[in-house]
Amino acid sequence: MLGAGPSDGAGAGALSPARRAADLDVVAGGRVDVVVVGGGVTGAGVALDAASRGLSVVLLERADLASGTSRWSSKLVHGGLRYLAHGELGLARESARERAVLMGATAPHLVRPLAFLVPDVAGRAASALAGVGGRLGDAVRASVAGGRRSLPGTRRVGAAELARLTPGVRGGRGGVVFWDGRLTDDARLVVALARTAAANGARVLTGAAVRAVDGADVHVETADGEALALRAGVVVNATGVWAQRLAPAVRLVPSRGSHLVVPGERLGSPSAALTVPLPGSRSRYVFALPQPGGLLYLGLTDEPVPGPVPDEDPVPAEDEVTLLLDTVNQVLAAPLTRADVVGSFAGLRPLVLPASAGTGPDGATSDLSRRHLLRWDGPVLTVVGGKLTTYRAMAEQAVDAVVARLDRGARRARTARLPLVGAAPPVALERVAAPRRLVERYGTEAPAVAALGAEPVVDGRPETVGELRFAVRCEGARTVADLLDRRVRIGLVPADRQRAVPVAVRVLAEES
Template identity: 50%
Template sequence: MTVANPTWINDTTRRSSLDHLAGHPVDVAVVGGGITGAGVALDAVSRGLSVALVEGGDFASGTSGYSSKLIHGGMRYLASMNFGVAWESAVERRWLMERIAPHLVRRLGFVIPVTRGNPAWEPAAEAFGTVLYDVLRRFSGLGSAVLPRPRLLARRDVAALAPALDMELVRRGILYWDGQVVDDARLVFGVIRTAAGLGAHVLRDVNASALTATAVHAVDTRTGAGVTVNARVVVNATGVWAAGFEPELSMTPSRGTHLVVDAERLGNPQAAHTVPVPGHFGRYVFVLPQPGGLVYIGITDEEDRGADGHHPAVPERDVGFLLDIVNTTLAVPLSRGDVVGSFAGLRPLAEGAHGHGDGGTADISRRHLVLNVPGAPITVVGGKLTTYRRMAQDAVDAASARLGVFAPSRTRTLPLVGAVPAPELAAVDAPARLVEKYGTEAASVQEFQRLDPLLAEPLFSGCDTTGAELLFGILAEGASSVEDLLERRTRLSFVPAEAAKARGRAAEILARAGTFGAAQ
């Protein structure tokens, strides 16, 4: 397997990084290959620091790959008067949509139905909230060409955007706009590959067993060999596993479950819509249309201390809860037979001492926490997908202070691999579906289709994904198993019946990847 691009990560680059790190310490070693660890690695390497990133399994295989896929400005936090978190979210959303990843993050309309029989104060409060939300958008510097202003909707407009709603209940609606990432795992890969392109050493399948302030002790799970990465500073960014390396940290994992439904069953909605959870003002279940003809319905918020952080089980009570809530608004209620898949992720809710470092929060479910205790690794935990960049900046600020290096963060305006402004994306000579996933690299993915008929064909009849996308996942994005390909380089595993159809083709492409790579 060859390395044709400095941002590519694969088995060849993994071996090279293992060899290098065996004899060379780095400035910063980051443990955790989710969005937080990826962000820390990119922030650090972009400041000129030498960096190693260590991940025990596949990248984005924990919480970061199983979110609601939203890049949101914090609407829900306005309801709880948490203006600081809402403002931070709005600012980070701006950088993601304008500069960092405009190819991955797009706008998504949200319909708030105003229904008959509700107290008059509820729609008034919701309308005021959307106006205030738009004020945050404007003050963040994000223009209305990217996210339009909110507006009132007539019943017919509500029906056009969210056809499955029971229009006998709807009087009118409120439309506001937010950000949606085409795929949260792809955002993680983009951040990691951008860091690799700047010189970060990226290791997957290297499972950390112990951390000190200046070393990561781990095991190469492919060979069983011990691995030690020496560093001037170690950053613990392991999410729901962070407390295992930090005795001062107390973690409360919260399970967020989503159901997957065919978009046709809901009339192919053109916007998301919200359903209030009774008795919990400001908490909603979202009906979220996705690329590829699917809709996600979520999300739950249940403490789950015993769950597997990589594959949290979806209990029947979560399914029942989400269906019961969403069915209060639908003309034809959904049944369990309409659910074609489900997935869950664990939010790493942190509560711990601040030690001698800066940052932290009393609101563990919303703010991120940086623990900076002398003589121990720096730990960064909490937060959410939208604010990963700010979390990383704060963690690297703490690391830089230890190192005596005071270069400012560059990541607010540093584009990820594949990212260019919208007019340039429109000029990429490739199908729009590929441009949304790969940005300027869409043409390279399409070029793979010319290598072999196996790569040009869809994985199965009715599937948009081609073999070329799987090959790109292997050569450029670090995939090394069929599960990597079906669960994270594509999201076919969200519908198990589709993943089963693709499994044989994925295994064949994985087995032949070295031959295809040599052709490059």
């Protein structure tokens, strides 16, 4: 039975090149309680939960942490207002509870309150409905542990405050403000989960593709072309939209959610998320989400994706770009054009088709539940569906099933009170001696990142060479894409990425 992973002195749960090499040597031919397949938020969450209960764990990811859907979200930790609109009170309460856990205990350095503004110029019926929904959401939040004081309440604002919060909106009228959680970076959450799992003894191996599961034997091919095998008590399939490759009987309806990247100054550098109802819908909105560093993400679409799911990253369709721009332009004083779009991204949601359904979804994917599925197929437990906000609850239920199957490991999860690496109470984070931007991304590890260099990767952008060095030394980054597309996210703006590539290549050569 494999024991806990090594500590190399590079910080809590450091995923260094030396640790990866050592873990590969130990894993080959070994036996482990749990093999987790997939390095997204669900897989990393399962690995952390299982390791923290005393199980031996190996996480295998074919590419990189957060290389799939988990880096293409809206960067929100939300309480489920949309689920209330569909009458799913239980899912809304679960979302509100998990948001409170992230904000109050496990990741307060990564999740902060964000105001959402629905302007009256979008239609008084829309802002009135937002007010009702927001107050229902406030009531749900107050009903869960830690939720009552985690966010301000819903309220109306006048024209002056609307202009201050969202300067790009046509003036003269007010609106409704409700609150939710903003995630600094979804990929950073996944990295923090994986490193916390490693700190609890899990072996986290990226560039390790599972080619087959034959009974208890898991066959792996590494990025270097090496073949290895290990035996597992249980295999947890946490591969999201690719889950059917290990569990063909699972029925999924992938849905594409697309975003555009625009300079925040084009909307007057808003401090609140502009929220505009999608024409013809009472529960779907287009959001203009302000981001650290001056950018703004405009989303979100919900389009069914037929056919097999490719390994390549999805891209927004032309009609999605048009829909997003046309919707937000309804309320802007100076409409956006395609020339304002400096980048775009899209992700695939693994929506579960209910067992009672026919051969396909009856209606739009936006109407399918975001509930998750647990399903056993021999020694393989598939956990799929759900959403980023509820990853911890999904992982807890999955590991409950694993513990029952193996008859070993702690019966109760610890993860609702287990801080991720870098986490600390807000008062302590205020005292961290490092630039605020780094504290909001690395928490208590920000001084270590700052000490590795403040030189910008790209002139005019805030990301530093120290962040790239830290990513290689401690966060498992092995390639240029790992660095630029997932650890610091410069890749969201292709023109900036092109300028950053030589710096990333240099850092990899120096640090690997």
